[in-house]
Amino acid sequence: MVVVKAMEITSYFVLLCLMEITTQDPLPVVIWHGIGDSCCGRNMGSIKSLIEEQVQGIYVKSLEIGNSTTEDVNNGYLMNVNDQITMACKLISDDSKLQNGYNALGFSQGGQFMRGVVQRCPTPRIFNFVSIGGQHQGVYGVPKCPGDKSTLCDIVRKLLSYGAYVSFVQDNLVPAEYWHDPLNLDEYRSKSVFLADINQERTKNPVYKENLLKLKNFVLVKFLQDTTVEPRESEWFGFYKPGQAKKLLTVFETPLYQQDWLGLKKLNDTGRLHFLSSDTDHQKFTNEWFISNIINKFFK
16 A cells, blocks of 8 residues: 555656646747847747747747847947857846746847857856857858859959958948958968857867857758858858869868868767758748748757
8 A cells, every 4th residue: 555655656756747848938039130130120020929829838039139129230230249259148147037048049140140240148047049140150242142153253252352351340340350362371370359269260269169169059040042141151151162263062071070170070970950941032031931941840
């Protein structure tokens, strides 16, 4: 009789534990928008609502970098990226609803910047990180330019490179901070205040790799018809072969991957690095695609 009661008590506590597991709130999601957008406008507002509709009880925080929507938009162009990341880390660490961890979601340049949060601010813990069209190897091209055969595009690229690494421009113009000139790599690596640092192209910071490897999943979304990001392969960590701007390398052909500066190879070897795509232009995806590929797989 005593044995039966003990078994009943054990079963009761097992049931309580199972109930706690199945009824706990879903992990929150933190969103970082792209350039020209804001935390709370129509685009990010619709994404926030979509996640909330699909995952009952979820808390979604869309980062506002500044004290107003206007400041948020302007800072996306003109505020030093490192300062933005510091601000984002504080917004996250000060939010009581995020203290048990969260999933991270970045759009376009917000994908790179959110990776900066992952690498620099691992507390609270980030479980899944999804980058939607983030330019992780930077850009070397003009949005909507008609390809490599355009002489005008080449001229504009050279002009941008001429001024991109001037210290005042690097410190204050956001796109310059991820301008990656394959024809001028020494200057890029020495003067890039953001991208060269988080990609371990100058000195190797073991903490960056260590923190990225804490992720449960790292998801990279590439837009196969992208006319905004040049080259679009940057969204999967690919980029131009050094010394020219024609031949492209996949992520697997880069020293960043082969020498595993960030931990991408280890993430891939352990099934935690995911390459997804949408056969559309930049940030053009349907709700159905987002629900099927992102929400259902990584936020539920």
